[in-house]
Amino acid sequence: MLMAGNQDKWGSRVGLVLAMAGNAVGFGNFLRFPVQAVQNGGGAFIIPYLVSFLVMGIPLLFIEWSSGRFAGKSGNHSAPSIMDSMDKRWIWKYVGVFGIFSNIAIAAYYCYMESWTISYVIHSLIGTFDSMNQSQVAHFFSDYLDVTTSTTGIPYEAIVMFVLCLALNTYILSRGLMDGVEKVAKIGVPLLIGFGIFLAIKGITLKASAGGAINDGTVGLNFLWTPDFTSLSNPKVWLAAAGQIFFTLSVGMGSIQCYASYVRKNQDIALNAMSAGWMNEFVEIVLGSAIIIPIAIGYLGIDKVVELTQIGGLGLGFRTMPFLFEQWGPILSAVAGAAFFGMLFFAGITSSLAMGTPGISFLMDEFRWTRKNAALSFGIIILLLGLPTIFFFNEGVFDEYDYWAGTVSLVVFALFESILFAWIFGMKKGWREITSGADIKVPLVYKYIIKFVTPVALIIVFLGALVRPANDDWSLLSFKGWTLHNESIIGQLQHKGIGPNNTWFSDEFYTENNGTVDSLYSVKNKSYVVITGANDNGAEQSKTYKFNPQKHQLNVTLGQDIITGDKLYSGKVVNRVFYLDMARVLLVSVFLFICALVYVAYKNRSRKEIAK
Amino acid sequence: MNTTALIMMVSVEVTVILLTGYFFYKVLTSRPKSGDEDD
Numbered sequence: 001m002l003m004a005g006n007q008d009k010w011g012s013r014v015g016l017v018l019a020m021a022g023n024a025v026g027f028g029n030f031l032r033f034p035v036q037a038v039q040n041g042g043g044a045f046i047i048p049y050l051v052s053f054l055v056m057g058i059p060l061l062f063i064e065w066s067s068g069r070f071a072g073k074s075g076n077h078s079a080p081s082i083m084d085s086m087d088k089r090w091i092w093k094y095v096g097v098f099g100i101f102s103n104i105a106i107a108a109y110y111c112y113m114e115s116w117t118i119s120y121v122i123h124s125l126i127g128t129f130d131s132m133n134q135s136q137v138a139h140f141f142s143d144y145l146d147v148t149t150s151t152t153g154i155p156y157e158a159i160v161m162f163v164l165c166l167a168l169n170t171y172i173l174s175r176g177l178m179d180g181v182e183k184v185a186k187i188g189v190p191l192l193i194g195f196g197i198f199l200a201i202k203g204i205t206l207k208a209s210a211g212g213a214i215n216d217g218t219v220g221l222n223f224l225w226t227p228d229f230t231s232l233s234n235p236k237v238w239l240a241a242a243g244q245i246f247f248t249l250s251v252g253m254g255s256i257q258c259y260a261s262y263v264r265k266n267q268d269i270a271l272n273a274m275s276a277g278w279m280n281e282f283v284e285i286v287l288g289s290a291i292i293i294p295i296a297i298g299y300l301g302i303d304k305v306v307e308l309t310q311i312g313g314l315g316l317g318f319r320t321m322p323f324l325f326e327q328w329g330p331i332l333s334a335v336a337g338a339a340f341f342g343m344l345f346f347a348g349i350t351s352s353l354a355m356g357t358p359g360i361s362f363l364m365d366e367f368r369w370t371r372k373n374a375a376l377s378f379g380i381i382i383l384l385l386g387l388p389t390i391f392f393f394n395e396g397v398f399d400e401y402d403y404w405a406g407t408v409s410l411v412v413f414a415l416f417e418s419i420l421f422a423w424i425f426g427m428k429k430g431w432r433e434i435t436s437g438a439d440i441k442v443p444l445v446y447k448y449i450i451k452f453v454t455p456v457a458l459i460i461v462f463l464g465a466l467v468r469p470a471n472d473d474w475s476l477l478s479f480k481g482w483t484l485h486n487e488s489i490i491g492q493l494q495h496k497g498i499g500p501n502n503t504w505f506s507d508e509f510y511t512e513n514n515g516t517v518d519s520l521y522s523v524k525n526k527s528y529v530v531i532t533g534a535n536d537n538g539a540e541q542s543k544t545y546k547f548n549p550q551k552h553q554l555n556v557t558l559g560q561d562i563i564t565g566d567k568l569y570s571g572k573v574v575n576r577v578f579y580l581d582m583a584r585v586l587l588v589s590v591f592l593f594i595c596a597l598v599y600v601a602y603k604n605r606s607r608k609e610i611a612k
Numbered sequence: 613m614n615t616t617a618l619i620m621m622v623s624v625e626v627t628v629i630l631l632t633g634y635f636f637y638k639v640l641t642s643r644p645k646s647g648d649e650d651d
Binding site: 221224 | 613614616617618620621624625628629631632635636638639640642644645
């Protein structure tokens with residue numbers, strides 16, 4: 001047994017449950033869940049979603065809480081040592097690297113999103129969005145993401161806000177669990193629920209014709225909750241539901257194990273896990289479904305909102321909601337804007353603090369770092385890793401981090417940990433860990449679900465992501481092969497869908513869509529070409545290309561018909577694929593670096609064992 | 613709202629609210645174990 005100097009503990013049980021709930025509740029509860037529901041059968045989405053929660057979510061919560069408490073008894077608080085304490089074969093501690101890596105990589109872009117919410121609270125309160133039209137509000141977000149543009153007069157505003165947000169996270173983490181994380185959870189979780197209830201009431205009670213609304217709020221609820229039962233036979237819906245359970249519960253990350261490792265050895269984990277898990281479901285299902293969709297459909301109508309959900313929840317939240325709040329008058333819009341982005345901020349910070357804890361615990365346990373130094377190193381690493389997502393946001397670096405660290409890593413790690421727990425650590429010991437000290441009777445059926453159903457469900461989810469077919473048409477599957485979806489794991493590895501600009505560097509840039517050049521314009525020393533045409537589904541779609549007239553020679557003229565692959569401009573070009581590959585190199589480097597640290601840590605452990 | 617949507621929404625939300633309330637109430641009211649200086 002290796003006792004570490006890291007003897008932090010939770011101050012209270014309520015604080016622990018709120019911190020765990022805060023870890024789970026994030027941006028996805030309000031921005032991703034309703035969009036997923038709209039895109040996957042409305043009310044019928046909830047059926048596979050709840051099934052996934054019961055057979056995958058709850059079992060993984062039990063696995064992670066009990067593994068954490070088990071390993072915490074011997075002073076192990078981070079995923080590599082938690083997994084190592086369950087099975088001494090060398091491979092597990094390196095599998096555990098996922099449990100530090102994904103937290104660091106996700107925090108790098110998550111803290112950036114968190115900084116947007118701080119900025120949007122300020123802008124809502126000072127009335128920046130007053131008198132802006134919908135297009136201007138949408139452009140405001142694009143301007144904010146462009147680091148060279150300032151929306152407040154502060155130069156490099158996006159970076160300044162990111163650094164401030166990181167400093168806040170670092171400070172709270174440096175205060176420890178009881179005085180930092182737990183205090184924030186006790187304030188933040190009730191506040192975000194309060195803000196959520198206020199906005200949900202506003203959304204549900206929205207009346208058509210009030211302040212320009214064209215629909216009652218109930219029209220949005222009707223749209224969201226009307227079940228399309230035929231969607232239940234579509235594997236896409238089931239995989240989307242399972243994916244949402246991962247995102248929403250923060251399972252497969254290593255943060256739950258880390259928090260649970262600080263639970264006292266005789267304390268319940270079964271009831272705590274259920275309480276935190278269901279609290280997350282309350283925020284997601286009850287509040288998350290009653291805010292952006294009812295309000296957006298109230299003002300914009302169903303067709304427009306369906307179109308907007310194609311660009312995802314983030315776009316809907318940041319490009320559209322401030323404009324909709326403006327319809328409520330200057331005072332109420334300031335209150336609603338501050339409540340909405342404040343809610344997102346608290347949802348974000350309670351999650352990002354959980355992402356910081358595994359890395360800090362690792363440094364404290366294995367290298368005897370002080371909490372302050374470990375927290376500071378977390379802040380610096382996140383800053384360095386986060387800057388590429390800020391500078392190269394439009395080149396896809398942000399999305400690349402999200403795909404590999406925030407999606408694929410979670411599934412891989414959850415799959416390994418469920419196999420380790422159920423089949424190697426063993427269900428006999430595992431069940432004893434889950435039920436030891438339990439304040440509720442855990443249904444015996446979970447012993448079998450954890451052993452058989454959960455690993456199989458995770459294998460299906462992983463394989464589904466690996467070979468996802470084009471257009472999510474699972475009838476394409478055949479022994480002769482099928483066309484892969486651009487976002488399947490294999491498709492991503494092959495840069496499928498990258499288009500004609502598929503080399504790192506080039507002397508020419510080619511158009512990536514068919515259509516007609518419908519505008520050429522310059523704003524703030526930047527020049528743009530807009531090509532509008534029909535997409536694969538026949539709907540009109542525009543794509544805007546930025547170029548630098550000082551470096552590039554434009555090869556198209558206004559009104560010209562274009563097909564994909566036509567030369568748009570000549571001159572030195574660094575293509576998007578270069579940034580994507582560099583992001584991958586960076587992520588792999590971080591993973592290998594943590595592997596090296598784990599190797600050194602275990603060499604140190606061996607030396608100390610021999611010295612004893 | 614149409615009846616199916618209303619039934620779907622009310623049944624799911626009431627279930628979630630009751631379970632959330634029940635588990636959190638249990639957390640608040642369960643007695644600390646001996647040797648556990650929590651709460």
